[in-house]
Amino acid sequence: MTAAAINRLGLAVFALFTLAAPWLLPLVVDGFWVDIYSEMLIWSLLAASVNLLFGYVGLLSFGQALFFGMGMYGVAIGVAKLGLGFWPAFGLGVVLATAMAAVAGALAVRLTWHYFAIITVVFSLIFYFTALSWKPLTGGDDGLSFSMPPMLALGDDWELSLTDSTVQYYFIILVVGACYALMGVILKSPLGWAFRTVRENATRASLIGLNVYLIRLTAFIAAGFIAGVAGALFAFFGRYASASYMFYHVSGEAVVWAIIGGAGTLLGPVVGTSLLIVLREELSHAWEHYLILVGVIVILVVIFAPRGLGGVWHALVRRVARAADEDAGGGDGEGRS
Amino acid sequence: MSGPILEIADVEKHFGGLAALGGVNATVESGRLTAIIGPNGAGKTTLFNVVTGILAPSAGTIRFLGRDITRSSVHEISRLGLARTLQIKSVFHGLTVRENLWIAAQSREGVFKPFANAKTCRRANEQADALLEELALTRLASQQAANLSYGDVALLEIGIALATEPKLLLLDEPICGMGPAETERTVEKIRELSKRIDIVIIEHDIEVVFDISDDIIVMALGRVLARGTPAEISENAEVRSAYLGDDDA
């Protein structure tokens, strides 16, 4: 079996598990884990947006919560203040986030590395404080809650709505899955390879005729879109939006999830996010100050698995593949690509 | 084909109060291999940086294929057909050898194709494979560039430049730091390439320079000291005293 085959198998198992989770999870654990699982997938998208920028283009953004918040407020304001239906509100959230990413990105990607990281924090803080003080529109610290509009209504007595937990679960995995599929496609395209060249060596990339600024901006907008979708989903999930989700700490957590999961691997963010959310859920019952343990685990992972859990997985798969198939030669699968 | 492919007129570059280039005038003739020599600090690499758009000149104009490229950006200049290697070898370390060549080739086809699969980009695939073959790098195709030997990295960098199908290739000390065997292999490659592509080479190894070049530009202190054929340069008394003196090992 080659490494690529093992990866495909792993992906298939993961996909099947996700599809069957509403039935499978309650068999082994408490039913609320289905909710936690969907929340995990939503947050993983935020980590994925960090990963798209950092893992593939080499830009460390500490401000992805800004676009998450835009997606979130787009939905909440759309429903609660503008009286929009489900889809227009969803669209509003995603468009707002993407537009914000285009504007912020046009300025931010002129800078790199430390400077880029700082300006993304600054931008997100500006809007965090704005959201905090613009109470009539955003609800400030208290947030803005809304009641769920139906996705689809036929006649008077049949409607499809996220108030049905099964509908909600499948809606979430469908959207999250579509986002990962989209990223998967982009990363296999010439654009995806252009991303990696910019990460590896921006000077060389421009010397072969690539417009580094435009490539970085494109990635930034794409990442903003992904974070915006995550935010919009989270607003629907919680029927609620709050400025606190725009704070830089949320961005920082997403960075941690992405790097713990393995920057530069497509599904690393899912792994990292899952690990930390499962830890939270499991440990918080056992010990009030469980966060101390989370901190210790984060540090241990960084010290002993600097390429993240995704890196550990790929190394493992490669070893298994080599052991299982000594004479296949090469077959180095996806690795860090 | 003849006539100047690159024209450099009165180009100056100042860093603060320091003039790294103090009014350089030079032309590169098409169909000839031009070498730039000169002591360290003569401004050779700075000149390459200005020509390729990495640095903006403080004054002067640069024309490539008759077009003014003085204010063009690095990627625009590359797209016009001007490729370059760097003194400190510069490749995409985290990518494989083939991926390095592939993306350089694909850059000519355009990379803003988010929904195309890289595996089906036929032209770039063919070109990457052809270059692997030509540079004898096929056996290393799936190696990460970071794991290559110094000589192979240098070769790969030339390959990346070639993949962009340049009309003019600037090589900055391509054999610096190589052993005798690698040097010979690289010099042969350059000689062979010069038959189909115009090449400007910065090189310290005088023997190699006199061996392969058709024209030599001698720079010192940010200016052009002399230019001519190898024979003319070796006769030039000013150059001999300034640069080719006995202290040059």
Next chain:
Amino acid sequence: MELVIALGMNGIVWGLIIALIALGLSIIFGLLDIINIAHGDFFMVGTVMAWFVFETTGNYWLAFAIVPVLGFALGALIEYTVIQPIKNAAALSIVATFGLSIILQEGVRATYGAAPTRLTAPIEGTLPLFGLEYEIYRLFAALVSIAAIGCFFLFLHRTKLGTWMRAVRFDPETATAMGIPARRVYLVTFAIGFAMAALGGVVAGPITTVDFQAGVDVLPFCFMAVIIGGLGNMGGTVAAAVMLAFFEGVMASFTDPTMARIGSLCLMSLVLMVRPHGIFSGATR
């Protein structure tokens, strides 16, 4: 007008304290290439330790002597256990120090508690200044900060260790080749960085509140001072911190504090766009 002066003065005092903290961040950043997300928490731990010293001894002045030493020891311990294993990986340093930040915050919440408290200043009373009655302790805080910053610069330029630090920063390989014990220099640098943040905590304790989340607000401020002042430009860091805080203080007298914060953030992004290498750098690099 009195409000403008008062808040402007508060801004300068606060800016000097921030400068002290930010210098610690700057040397860690510049020398070890560590993006220290936990630096705000180092400050917070300083305020908590000051509270603890005061609670146990009843004497706040002792905190000025004890807390920086404790901070130094803690910093050395952290460098040895967490920072050294991930040396030379700036991205990893962010994650590791984020973990550290969680540990410190939660550790303080577990021991000290979640409720913010106010410390009473060891010097009470006011002094007439620019037509208003200004708290003496704030003036004292400014003086201590200036003195500490001065000592830091003297240390950096007048002692062997300080010279070593600058040498390692400039060129670690050559420095090592010259026999400078780079690893020990890293350890001491990180420890000094913690000590400075902790001292900042002691100085600021009676002005702000002792709260396990206090570092979260301080951190972005420190980073901005470091970046806007120009990476590696220590004098620039001090100037930027004071200017930012002064600007925010004056702004706060015209509008509410949140708007003032937004204003200073906008100013910062403007500076970053126009002068990405800091306001005190030349036009070209």
